[in-house]
Every structure is written in structure tokens, then in C-alpha cells.
Amino acid sequence: MTVRNTSLDLTTDVVALTRALVDIPSESGEEVRLVDAVEAALAALPHLTVERVGNSVVARTDLGHPERVVIAGHLDTVPAAGNLPSRLDGDLLYGLGACDMKGGVSVALRLAATLPAPAARDITYVFYECEEVEGDRNGLGRIAAERPELLDADLAILMEPSDAGVEAGCQGVLMADITVRGERAHTARAWMGVNAAHRAGAVLQRLADHTPARVVIDGLEYREGLNAVAVRSGVAGNVVPDECVITINSRFAPSRSPEEAEAYVRDLFPEYDIDVTDVVQGALPGLGQDAVASLVDVLGVVPRPKLGWTDVARFAALGVPALNYGPGDPVLAHTAGEYVPVAQLRVCEERLRGWLAVSP
Amino acid sequence: MTVRNTSLDLTTDVVALTRALVDIPSESGEEVRLVDAVEAALAALPHLTVERVGNSVVARTDLGHPERVVIAGHLDTVPAAGNLPSRLDGDLLYGLGACDMKGGVSVALRLAATLPAPAARDITYVFYECEEVEGDRNGLGRIAAERPELLDADLAILMEPSDAGVEAGCQGVLMADITVRGERAHTARAWMGVNAAHRAGAVLQRLADHTPARVVIDGLEYREGLNAVAVRSGVAGNVVPDECVITINSRFAPSRSPEEAEAYVRDLFPEYDIDVTDVVQGALPGLGQDAVASLVDVLGVVPRPKLGWTDVARFAALGVPALNYGPGDPVLAHTAGEYVPVAQLRVCEERLRGWLAVSP
Numbered sequence: 001m002t003v004r005n006t007s008l009d010l011t012t013d014v015v016a017l018t019r020a021l022v023d024i025p026s027e028s029g030e031e032v033r034l035v036d037a038v039e040a041a042l043a044a045l046p047h048l049t050v051e052r053v054g055n056s057v058v059a060r061t062d063l064g065h066p067e068r069v070v071i072a073g074h075l076d077t078v079p080a081a082g083n084l085p086s087r088l089d090g091d092l093l094y095g096l097g098a099c100d101m102k103g104g105v106s107v108a109l110r111l112a113a114t115l116p117a118p119a120a121r122d123i124t125y126v127f128y129e130c131e132e133v134e135g136d137r138n139g140l141g142r143i144a145a146e147r148p149e150l151l152d153a154d155l156a157i158l159m160e161p162s163d164a165g166v167e168a169g170c171q172g173v174l175m176a177d178i179t180v181r182g183e184r185a186h187t188a189r190a191w192m193g194v195n196a197a198h199r200a201g202a203v204l205q206r207l208a209d210h211t212p213a214r215v216v217i218d219g220l221e222y223r224e225g226l227n228a229v230a231v232r233s234g235v236a237g238n239v240v241p242d243e244c245v246i247t248i249n250s251r252f253a254p255s256r257s258p259e260e261a262e263a264y265v266r267d268l269f270p271e272y273d274i275d276v277t278d279v280v281q282g283a284l285p286g287l288g289q290d291a292v293a294s295l296v297d298v299l300g301v302v303p304r305p306k307l308g309w310t311d312v313a314r315f316a317a318l319g320v321p322a323l324n325y326g327p328g329d330p331v332l333a334h335t336a337g338e339y340v341p342v343a344q345l346r347v348c349e350e351r352l353r354g355w356l357a358v359s360p
Numbered sequence: 361m362t363v364r365n366t367s368l369d370l371t372t373d374v375v376a377l378t379r380a381l382v383d384i385p386s387e388s389g390e391e392v393r394l395v396d397a398v399e400a401a402l403a404a405l406p407h408l409t410v411e412r413v414g415n416s417v418v419a420r421t422d423l424g425h426p427e428r429v430v431i432a433g434h435l436d437t438v439p440a441a442g443n444l445p446s447r448l449d450g451d452l453l454y455g456l457g458a459c460d461m462k463g464g465v466s467v468a469l470r471l472a473a474t475l476p477a478p479a480a481r482d483i484t485y486v487f488y489e490c491e492e493v494e495g496d497r498n499g500l501g502r503i504a505a506e507r508p509e510l511l512d513a514d515l516a517i518l519m520e521p522s523d524a525g526v527e528a529g530c531q532g533v534l535m536a537d538i539t540v541r542g543e544r545a546h547t548a549r550a551w552m553g554v555n556a557a558h559r560a561g562a563v564l565q566r567l568a569d570h571t572p573a574r575v576v577i578d579g580l581e582y583r584e585g586l587n588a589v590a591v592r593s594g595v596a597g598n599v600v601p602d603e604c605v606i607t608i609n610s611r612f613a614p615s616r617s618p619e620e621a622e623a624y625v626r627d628l629f630p631e632y633d634i635d636v637t638d639v640v641q642g643a644l645p646g647l648g649q650d651a652v653a654s655l656v657d658v659l660g661v662v663p664r665p666k667l668g669w670t671d672v673a674r675f676a677a678l679g680v681p682a683l684n685y686g687p688g689d690p691v692l693a694h695t696a697g698e699y700v701p702v703a704q705l706r707v708c709e710e711r712l713r714g715w716l717a718v719s720p
Contacts, residue, residue: 171548175597186691187609188531188668190572190585197588197606201564208558212550225550227600228557234590237535237609238668241589246557249547249597308548308598 006033008041010113014345015093018106022086022095028076028133031055035075038109038127047116048125051150056128056139058150059112067121067291070156070320071112071352072140072311073105074131081336092339100333103340104159104326107349111356118356124153131311135280140311144318155291156315157352161328164344166296167306168285168323170313171222174250174261178203179273184235184242193240197233200244203269204228207248210268215253218287220305222253226265247277251307254282254316280309283316285323292321298355299325325352366393368401370473374705375453378466382446382455388436388493391415395435398469398487407476408485411510416488416499418510419472427481427651430516430680431472431712432500432671433465434491441696452699460693463700464519464686467709471716478716484513491671495640500671504678515651516675517712521688524704526656527666528645528683530673531582534610534621535638538563538629544595544602553600557593560604563629564588567608570628575613578647580665582613586625611667614642614676640669643676645683652681658715659685685712 008020026034035055043050048059055075077097086095093103105127112125128139135141143150160167180200185193212224226248233244252261258279266274286292287303296303306312306324315322327344368380386394395415403410408419415435437457446455453463465487472485488499495501503510520527540560545553572584586608593604612621618639626634646652647663656663666672666684675682687704 186668187585187587187589188611190587190611191583195568195587197591198564198568200591201561201566201568204558204561205565206561208555208561223549223551225547227547227550227555228593229547229597229599229601230594231557231560231591231604232594233588234592234607237589237607238533239589240587244591247594247597251548251550308546 006037008037010041010109014106014110014349015342017109018093018098018103018340018345019086019088021102021106022098023084025080025084026076026097027079028130031075031129035129038075041109042112045113048112053143053147054129054139056126056143058143059125061118061122063117063122065120065122068124068153069121069291070124070126070151070153070315071108071159072126072128072156073101073108073159074128074139075105076130076132078132078334083336083338091342093342094337094339098340099161099328099338101160101326101328103328103345104161107327107345107352108159110349111352115353115356119358121356123356124150126151138311140314144314148318151315151318151320153320155295156312156320156322158310158312158322158324159326160310160324161326161330161333162324163329164327164347165301166299166303166323166325168220168287168303169217169254169283170306170308170310171224171254172252172256172258172261172282173280173309174252174258174265174276175278176248176265177275177277178246178248178269179275180244180246181273182240182242185240187238187240190240193242195240196244197241200231200233200246203246203272206268213253215255217253217255218285220285220303222305223307224253225251252282254284257281281313281317282309283313283322286321289321292323295355299351366397368397370401370469374466374470374709375702377469378453378458378463378700378705379446379448381462381466382458383444385440385444386435386437386457387439388490391435391489395489398435401469402472405473408472413503413507414489414499416486416503418503419485421478421482423477423482425480425482428484428513429481430484430486430511430513430675431468431519432486432488432516433461433468433519434488434499435465436490436492438492438694443696443698451702453702454697454699458700459521459688459698461520461686461688463688463705464521467687467705467712468519470709471712475713475716479718481716483716484510486511498671500674504674508678511675511678511680513680515655516672516680516682518670518672518682518684519686520670520684521686521690521693522684523689524687524707525661526659526663526683526685528580528647528663529577529614529643530666530668530670531584531611531613532616532618532621532642533640533669534612534618534625534636536608536625537635537637538606538608539633539635540604540606542600542602545600547598547600550600553602555600556604557601560591560593560606563606563632566628573613575615577613577615578645580645580663582665583667584613585611612642614644617641641673641677642669643673643682646681649681652683655715659711
């Protein structure tokens with residue numbers, strides 16, 4: 001691909017800015033050029049105080065307003081898939097990260113550049129690294145750990161693609177390995193062993209028969225899920241396997257704690273070894289909180305529940321209500337053909353500006 | 361390890377000869393040094409006509425007897441596992457291939473060297489390559505395909521370890537992949553897909569519930585088996601898998617044809633895709649045949665059914681009754697600690713010599 005610039009002009013329109021962002025490659029771990037460009041562009045704005053944490057950038061207004069809102073987005077993308085450089089086809093802007101989430105980042109950068117004096121709330125912009133990889137590399141997580149005061153706010157808006165609607169809260173995720181054991185034997189004398197794969201049939205059947213709960217919170221239905229995502233068994237073609245490992249992925253409503261989610265799985269499979277390999281709490285939608293209610297009202301959208309896990313949970317863990325609101329269809333994220341509709345870029349920018357520019 | 365010689369002294373006793381064979385490494389495909397040594401030792405015996413087919417050796421007496429018996433063994437071993445050189449510990453001879461099957465080969469070589477004029481039957485000795493690997497490399501199979509007349513006989517004795525007992529016939533083996541299909545979805549919206557791993561629970565449960573048949577032939581009970589030997593499913597940690605492949609291993613009685621064995625599996629799982637990847641027929645025990653009955657009588661052992669598949673089936677396919685008779689516990693085959701009892705080496709040599717040296 002051709003790199004057309006490494007400095008960013010935040011005065012250009014949101015479509016041109018999105019294209020410029022897409023055309024600076026920033027696969028996870030390789031974001032430094034884009035981070036440098038974002039930092040430099042923000043540092044040039046006298047109304048912002050800019051700090052860098054690793055390869056993440058935090059920029060704040062400090063007008064002394066009684067409320068503060070975080071507007072956040074990650075700068076990294078999944079690996080390229082022949083989808084660079086950016087390409088405008090009618091009203092759709094194609095290219096790596098156009099949907100997830102350089103469109104949302106572009107909206108945030110436009111607000112940062114053009115709202116020197118928000119009317120009622122100070123704003124903290126957060127542009128961070130390594131969202132698309134292992135959680136312990138996540139730039140937002142690093143800020144939360146090292147500089148949590150930078151994330152203090154009454155509301156956080158994560159500009160992940162949500163089709164320009166509000167996706168509130170998010171479900172938690174638990175990953176676990178269920179190990180079913182048996183005893184090896186030669187298949188010609190199978191009765192001398194115990195086939196672990198055969199025994200695993202009962203586990204898989206129980207998963208098939210399981211009906212996940214639907215949990216309603218603030219009027220939103222969080223539909224839980226419990227799925228085997230991997231099954232591994234096998235020693236050799238002539239050996240009765242002595243082990244079968246079933247990896248399960250549980251999506252649990254944000255009203256459940258990680259401990260409750262784990263207990264639920266253990267209660268469902270009391271007779272097997274269960275190794276919980278990862279568990280992250282969800283985030284409550286918080287629609288009843290003033291800051292959230294006011295934003296939802298101004299945006300004029302009907303909130304939907306967020307069923308996948310997103311970084312809103314990192315804010316929730318800090319006690320900051322958070323929601324996803326950004327341009328782009330989330331289903332297109334991580335696809336080679338991802339795009340963002342120009343109309344959604346514009347509507348997100350306009351609505352957020354309207355909310356931030358006008359006193360409540 | 362230390363190689364102590366590359367020529368073989370067939371006049372030494374069976375224990376020393378077994379140790380010499382063990383101490384010439386001959387992993388499958390790497391047998392040439394051992395094959396050369398065996399060929400040279402046999403070619404030095406004036407009463408034998410020796411031919412080489414690939415890395416297999418065939419040596420025959422030709423006294424004009426009305427009957428002929430094949431005595432066969434493979435020269436290759438599985439890979440070494442820290443079990444070289446050979447080691448004598450009391451009455452047990454340890455080392456790679458001691459059990460499977462250089463002990464049996466040693467007995468056969470001793471008979472070849474010391475029975476210049478068998479009383480009632482001509483003898484064809486077959487020492488072959490690549491038994492421990494894919495069937496299409498098997499040296500006995502190559503002889504059967506290229507020089508089937510070399511295997512013509514009234515009876516074949518395969519000197520595979522059988523604890524110095526007679527293991528008659530062998531069961532057939534069928535390998536098949538059962539593919540259970542579903543539809544991918546993100547685990548946060550699992551209801552939009554169909555979990556193939558969950559559906560596979562019914563297949564595994566059916567295998568768990570299945571009771572294999574016991575088929576009695578010539579008074580021997582062949583206990584069949586039907587086992588999942590591998591289960592593979594999984595796309596990614598957050599994806600409902602759209603496929604689960606279960607590899608099954610069927611052991612079927614020698615009275616069933618491969619076609620019957622395949623139909624049996626298809627009838628058991630009519631609703632799934634089944635890909636039969638390999639099927640080999642078994643071998644009937646043939647205890648009613650004169651040649652077999654006479655040998656069993658002389659050996660003074662009660663025949664047992666052979667439940668695993670062995671190369672006896674290659675003889676059966678040529679119309680030659682065949683059985684397994686050799687020193688060593690078959691359960692020790694392919695183990696790092698394999699050994700052969702000295703007493704079994706001696707009893708196998710003595711009984712076979714007794715049978716071959718005396719007119720019926």
C-alpha cells in the first residue's frame with residue numbers, strides 16, 4: 001500500500017480523516033506511527049492536555065465542568081487481508097479498520113479538534129493500543145492499571161462499531177476446559193480400557209440440551225450462551241483415548257459475577273475436572289444513570305444490549321458507566337470486506353457534537 | 361549404541377542370536393544393514409535358495425515334499441526409545457524389538473540354519489521390511505503383489521509375539537471419519553448457528569451405548585470393538601464450530617467381509633457423513649484345516665483368537681491358512697521396556713523344530 005501522509009489534518013472532514021487513518025497501517029503492536037501522528041495532531045491543539053501511556057494517547061479538556069465524559073477508541077487493527085489502501089465506493093468507505101474502528105476514532109478526533117469548549121462536560125479522549133490481541137496487552141487496561149485517574153468520568157463512550165446505535169453494557173465471558181478421563185487400551189481389546197471420547201458424549205449432549213437464560217436488565221434482554229468451542233481427543237488410530245478435553249465458552253449476563261458464572265458451570269458438570277482458563281466480568285447497561293440516560297435521549301436511539309464483551313467492561317470495573325456507540329456494522333469487524341457507511345460517520349459526529357455543544 | 365557386528369552367526373544359540381539382531385538397529389525404512397546381514401547368512405547355507413525382493417529376503421528348501429510351510433517375520437522395529445543395546449536381566453532379554461519381533465525372527469533363523477532336511481514339509485522363510493508403518497510399504501505385501509508364488513504354502517506361521525501360544529486368524533479393521541455438521545456463529549449470538557460439537561454428543565453417546573458383538577468361529581470367540589479414537593472440533597475460542605469429526609476404529613470378526621463391516625457402521629449412523637478411510641479384512645482361524653490342526657496338536661497349546669490385525673491376513677487373502685506363533689507378550693510390543701523371556705525363545709524353537717523334524 002501507499003502511505004500518503006504520516007501527519008494528520010484534523011480540520012479535514014470525517015470521511016477524509018477516516019481514509020487517512022486507514023491508510024496508516026496499525027496492526028496490533030505496530031501502531032507506533034499512527035500513535036505518533038495522533039499524539040502530534042492533538043498536542044497542536046491548545047485546548048487539550050495530552051499525555052502518552054505506552055502507545056496510547058490521552059487528551060483532556062479542563063474547563064472545570066462538574067461532569068466529565070470519556071470518548072475512547074483503539075488505534076490498532078487485525079492483520080491486513082488485501083484490504084488496503086482505503087477505497088470509497090459510493091457511500092461506503094472500505095479498508096482495513098474502516099469499521100473496526102478507525103471510523104469511530106475519526107469521529108472522536110474530529111470532536112477533539114472542533115470542540116475547544118464543550119458546554120456542560122469536560123472531555124477525556126483516549127486512543128489506545130492492542131485491543132485486538134491478548135487482554136494483557138490492551139492499552140486501555142494498561143491505563144486503568146497505571147493511571148486510573150485518567151479514566152475518571154461520569155460516562156464513557158466507547159466508539160466501537162454499533163451501527164450508529166447504542167449498545168449498552170456487555171456480557172461477561174468465561175472460558176473453561178472440561179476434561180473427561182478414561183483409560184487407554186488397544187482398540188483390539190477396548191474393554192480393558194475406558195473410552196474418554198465416548199464418555200464425553202454425555203457432556204456434549206448436556207450442552208446440547210442446555211437452554212441458556214435470558215436476563216432482562218434495564219429493559220434490555222441479555223441472552224446468555226454456553227458453547228463447546230473445541231473438542232480434542234485422540235492418542236493414535238489404534239488406541240482407546242484416555243482423555244477428551246472440551247473447551248467451553250460461556251457468555252453470561254452482566255448481572256452475574258465471575259464467581260457466579262464459574263459456579264454455574266461447575267454445577268452443570270459436577271462430575272468432571274473443570275479448569276477455568278479465563279473469565280472477565282461484563283458491564284451493566286446503566287441506563288438508569290443520569291449521564292447515560294441523557295446521552296441516549298439526545299442520540300434519539302433505542303439502546304440494544306451488547307452481547308459480546310468489549311472494553312466497556314474495563315470502565316464498568318472502574319465504576320464508570322459506559323456504552324458502545326460508533327459507526328459501522330459490528331458484524332463486518334475483522335472481515336476483509338469491512339467498510340463504514342459515510343452517513344454513519346456523519347451522523348455519529350453530528351449527534352455527539354450536538355450533545356456536547358449544548359448545555360443539558 | 362554400539363554395533364558389535366554386521367554379520368550374523370546362525371550357529372550361536374537363540375538368545376545370543378536375538379541379542380545380535382537387536383543390536384543391529386532396523387527402524388522401518390532403515391533395515392538395509394540387517395537385511396544384508398540376514399541375506400548373507402542365509403545365502404551361505406547350501407540347503408536354501410535365497411531371493412531378495414526390495415529389502416525383504418525369501419529363503420526356501422526344495423526337497424520335493426508334498427506340503428510347504430511358510431515361517432515369516434518382519435525385520436523392522438518401531439523407533440528406538442532409549443532401549444538399545446540389548447540387555448539380559450535374569451531370564452528376560454530386553455531391548456528394542458526383542459519382543460516385536462526379533463525374538464521370533466531369531467527362532468526362524470535358527471530353524472533355517474539347523475534344519476537342512478525337514479522331514480515332511482518344505483519350508484519357505486520370509487524376512488520382510490516395513491511392517492510397522494503404512495500398509496503400502498509392507499514388505500510382505502510387496503512380495504504378495506509382485507511374487508505371490510513365493511508365498512504359496514499349505515500353512516503360514518507368522519512369528520509375531522503371541523506369548524508362545526497360538527493366536528489364530530485375526531480380526532479386520534475399519535477406520536472411518538464421521539463428520540457432524542453445523543453452522544458457524546459468534547458465541548455471543550450462538551442461536552444464529554448450529555453447534556456441530558453439541559450435535560456430536562449423540563454420536564459419541566451412541567458409541568458409548570453400543571455393545572460390540574462376540575462372534576464364535578472354530579470355537580474361538582472374536583470380540584469385536586467400535587471406538588472413537590479421535591474427536592476434532594474447533595474454529596476459534598469465540599466461534600460456534602460448524603464441524604466435528606469423529607474418527608472411529610472398528611474391529612470386526614474375520615467372518616465379516618469389509619463390505620459388511622462398512623454397512624454395519626453406516627447403518628449405525630445413517631444420518632451422518634461417513635468417510636471410510638481404510639478397511640482391511642481379517643483372517644479366519646482355519647483350525648479345521650489339516651495343516652493348522654496338526655501344528656496346534658504338536659505345539660500342545662490351546663489356540664486363542666487374535667483380536668488385533670496382523671499380516672496373517674495377507675496370507676489368508678492368498679488362500680494360505682495362517683496363524684501367529686511367537687515368543688514375547690504382545691502387550692509389550694512398542695513399549696520402551698519390551699523384552700522377550702528366554703524360556704519362550706527356547707520353547708518356540710524346540711517345538712517348531714520338533715514339528716518340522718518329525719514326519720506326521
